[in-house]
Amino acid sequence: MSSASGQTYSARASKHSNALVKRLFDIAELKKTNVTVSADVTSTMELLELADCLGPHIAVIKTHVDIVSDFSNDTVVGLKRLAEKHNFLIFEDRKFIDIGNTVQKQYHGGALRISEWAHIINCSILPGGGIVEALAQVASSNDFHHGPERGLLILAEMTSKGSLATGAYTTASVDYAREYKDFVIGFISTRALTEVQSDVTSATEGEDFVVFTTGVNLSSKGDKLGQQYQTPKSAIERGADFIIAGRGIYAASDPVEAVKRYQKEGWDAYLGRVARTE
Numbered sequence: 001m002s003s004a005s006g007q008t009y010s011a012r013a014s015k016h017s018n019a020l021v022k023r024l025f026d027i028a029e030l031k032k033t034n035v036t037v038s039a040d041v042t043s044t045m046e047l048l049e050l051a052d053c054l055g056p057h058i059a060v061i062k063t064h065v066d067i068v069s070d071f072s073n074d075t076v077v078g079l080k081r082l083a084e085k086h087n088f089l090i091f092e093d094r095k096f097i098d099i100g101n102t103v104q105k106q107y108h109g110g111a112l113r114i115s116e117w118a119h120i121i122n123c124s125i126l127p128g129g130g131i132v133e134a135l136a137q138v139a140s141s142n143d144f145h146h147g148p149e150r151g152l153l154i155l156a157e158m159t160s161k162g163s164l165a166t167g168a169y170t171t172a173s174v175d176y177a178r179e180y181k182d183f184v185i186g187f188i189s190t191r192a193l194t195e196v197q198s199d200v201t202s203a204t205e206g207e208d209f210v211v212f213t214t215g216v217n218l219s220s221k222g223d224k225l226g227q228q229y230q231t232p233k234s235a236i237e238r239g240a241d242f243i244i245a246g247r248g249i250y251a252a253s254d255p256v257e258a259v260k261r262y263q264k265e266g267w268d269a270y271l272g273r274v275a276r277t278e
């Protein structure tokens with residue numbers, strides 16, 4: 001596990017050079033939560049209701065706005081208002097995966113205008129480093145200074161059965177993160193990756209990429225379409241800094257009671273990890 005993983009969120013915030021990561025760690029520490037809820041609901045009303053009732057217990061809301069059937073400016077205005085009210089960040093799980101010229105248009109244009117409201121986005125590095133460069137150009141463009149602070153997570157591993165995001169692909173994800181470390185804030189992965197051995201790059205002093213782990217569920221081992229789950233505790237012990245849970249929270253009979261359980265289990269596991277490293 002990386003040395004950063006053993007430190008508190010506030011220690012990491014105080015040393016980190018990226019303003020968005022500082023803010024993320026500050027939110028975690030202030031609200032005592034490392035939960036990202038994956039709000040995979042299909043209407044604006046459901047999305048905003050979830051964001052409002054779960055807001056006090058989460059650090060980040062993860063969206064798939066392309067599944068929201070009535071997506072409009074109201075969706076964005078509502079989400080931004082609730083992000084301010086409850087102090088959480090917005091992560092659009094769009095998984096960009098195309099040539100640079102196309103992803104630039106997908107990131108800042110179209111019906112979704114993701115760069116105007118999402119703090120965090122993610123991409124696969126299957127197309128090569130050009131995708132990261134292209135997204136970074138949009139994020140730093142003068143045209144978008146009115147938007148939020150922005151950062152990218154590289155999709156380094158996937159939780160679905162038979163995933164091909166392994167081995168050389170995962171190692172290349174770490175290489176690209178290091179190459180574009182001003183814009184890449186971390187990884188979507190099932191574990192900490194800083195000790196991945198690469199022939200191309202090596203960790204720099206104080207390297208601190210944030211690990212978001214999907215496929216987290218307290219009561220299920222997986223679904224019928226290949227999703228594979230681990231518990232919040234296991235995810236944090238393997239190096240997750242933020243646990244991402246969807247159906248385990250929003251499909252529970254009482255989502256607020258559920259998010260509190262994920263919050264407690266995730267936070268206790270984080271405290272345990274930090275205590276073991278002291």
Ligand code: 5BU
Nearest residue numbers: 038157158159160188214215245246247
């Ligand atoms: P679930 O309901 O907790 O299974 O939802 C998981 C969410 O995380 C869902 O939005 C997926 O699109 C997302 N996800 C994932 O499950 N596994 C991955 O490897 C990646 C994303 Br990347």
